[in-house]
């Protein structure tokens with residue numbers, strides 16, 4: 208790790224009145240210089256309530272965009288300008304409007320992994336940490352859920368009294384894991400605990416001893432006494448897991464599950480981002496206001 212660059216970032220951050228937020232999928236050295244590290248929901252809460260003028264968001268575009276939607280008066284910077292989320296790009300506003308016409312009585316719930324345009328035509332947002340709670344709290348029985356069909360199917364299984372209308376989106380990183388790979392690990396380590404992110408395929412989710420967000424997975428492993436865990440989500444979470452639990456063993460399927468977009472943030476581009484105020488998230492104010500409603504509804508209903 209480049210300690211001098213980390214020190215420079217910490218110094219510059221103070222001079223610029225900036226806060227650095229990092230998702231658990233970020234590189235270890237990036238997580239280490241952040242003021243707050245967390246899952247999508249937690250980081251969106253911090254972005255909404257923080258006092259600093261500038262937010263440097265070490266994550267992917269929809270996360271930085273969500274921070275800007277919630278905190279329009281702040282400058283929000285995304286160090287890796289091309290860090291997108293392929294799943295977020297699988298849904299578009301026109302498609303959502305068509306679904307609305309087809310199911311006029313349904314509420315539209317969008318996963319936070321979506322574009323500002325999609326949030327603007329949705330009723331309420333959710334993350335993997337509060338999706339089931341939010342759907343339970345909505346009075347409507349019919350819900351259009353997008354873009355992640357796996358998380359949508361998982362919610363449907365948890366909330367059988369509602370009808371979840373699914374979109375055909377998925378995460379390319381979580382999709383790679385198969386049921387057979389998990390069963391193979393269980394064969395070799397019968398005592399291992401399987402902790403799964405709900406973006407995985409449903410047959411993988413069904414093998415989980417625990418299913419939850421990145422933050423939920425970290426809390427579960429840190430608060431239980433088992434020795435070995437198979438962490439079925441992006442490899443970045445192992446950084447925090449190992450820090451908090453030096454005596455436990457953590458494995459990741461496929462050698463490692465890596466989201467290439469999350470790994471585009473480096474200490475170098477975080478430093479440049481602070482120094483040159485790049486790459487700033489700019490949103491049309493009309494669009495931002497519409498997208499704000501669905502995000503703030505998440506913070507109200509997901510409490």
Ligand code: 13P
Pocket residue numbers: 245246247248292320334335336404406419420421422
């Ligand atoms: P969470 O941090 O909410 O679990 O989300 C995972 C993810 O895929 C973010 O892109």
Ligand code: SF4
Pocket residue numbers: 267291292293294295320378379380381406441466467468469
């Ligand atoms: Fe998007 Fe999947 Fe990467 Fe999360 S892990 S940012 S859902 S591609």
